[in-house]
Amino acid sequence: MPELPEVETTVRGLEQVLRGRRIARVEARRPDLRRALPEDLGQRLTGARVTRLRRRAKYGLIDTDRDDTLVFHLGMSGKWRIDPTEIGKHDHFIIETDEGRRLALNDARRFGSLDLVRADELDEWPPFKALGPEPLDLDARELKKRLAGRSAAIKLLLLDQSIVAGLGNIYVCEALYRAGIHPARAGGSISLERLERLVPAFHDVLDEAIAAGGSTLRDFAAPGGELGYFSKSFAVYDREKKPCAKGGTVKRIVQGGRSTFYCPKCQH
Numbered sequence: 001m002p003e004l005p006e007v008e009t010t011v012r013g014l015e016q017v018l019r020g021r022r023i024a025r026v027e028a029r030r031p032d033l034r035r036a037l038p039e040d041l042g043q044r045l046t047g048a049r050v051t052r053l054r055r056r057a058k059y060g061l062i063d064t065d066r067d068d069t070l071v072f073h074l075g076m077s078g079k080w081r082i083d084p085t086e087i088g089k090h091d092h093f094i095i096e097t098d099e100g101r102r103l104a105l106n107d108a109r110r111f112g113s114l115d116l117v118r119a120d121e122l123d124e125w126p127p128f129k130a131l132g133p134e135p136l137d138l139d140a141r142e143l144k145k146r147l148a149g150r151s152a153a154i155k156l157l158l159l160d161q162s163i164v165a166g167l168g169n170i171y172v173c174e175a176l177y178r179a180g181i182h183p184a185r186a187g188g189s190i191s192l193e194r195l196e197r198l199v200p201a202f203h204d205v206l207d208e209a210i211a212a213g214g215s216t217l218r219d220f221a222a223p224g225g226e227l228g229y230f231s232k233s234f235a236v237y238d239r240e241k242k243p244c245a246k247g248g249t250v251k252r253i254v255q256g257g258r259s260t261f262y263c264p265k266c267q268h
């Protein structure tokens with residue numbers, strides 16, 4: 001499943017093809033993904049110029065000079081294909097630029113989404129309205145405030161998009177390990193001093209993953225390149241019963257129906 005770093009890398013890759021370009025043609029090859037595509041998608045996008053690309057939580061945003069923003073979410077399996085040699089059955093949405101470049105949104109499981117939102121209505125758009133701050137903009141004092149009085153496990157609170165937007169399971173596990181915080185600890189009980197280790201840990205794990213994705217960006221620009229996933233290695237995630245770097249053994253527990261990986265020796 002694409003997490004925040006993959007979305008950031010995808011946005012940077014799309015930027016190389018789309019920024020400043022006019023959209024010559026779009027094609028919706030089915031009426032829906034997770035939800036229906038906007039019916040006037042083609043009309044509003046055709047002829048528009050792309051002014052900016054950016055990310056909010058795990059959404060990619062493509063702004064146009066018509067004050068529309070095309071918002072995409074990659075869901076479980078979505079990816080953008082750059083200049084595909086042929087269009088496959090999972091290529092559900094196609095954009096062609098005035099330079100003749102072609103992008104295909106490919107999503108085999110169709111948990112992704114594509115919406116067109118007026119730029120001045122983005123903050124009030126339901127999926128964005130309740131989102132907390134971006135993890136890369138967050139500081140420890142703000143996080144302390146957001147966790148105040150909460151008795152739920154820190155792991156679950158960090159996955160709550162209204163507390164911090166866009167953090168996924170992998171990076172929460174990794175950041176808690178780096179900060180030495182046990183994933184089941186009550187969120188509201190964690191001292192500011194410990195949060196001052198946790199917040200930089202988020203920044204580090206996300207920045208490292210974005211850098212790892214960025215190092216392969218040049219491949220995306222080539223015909224047949226794909227945006228959406230890259231390989232990376234983790235300290236605890238998906239390493240049950242394997243050693244941690246400091247001599248402990250990684251343990252897996254289930255919290256909120258999802259696996260948490262942590263080191264009982266390093267995390268308290």
Ligand SMILES: [Zn+2]
Nearest residue numbers: 244248263266
């Ligand atoms: Zn350890």
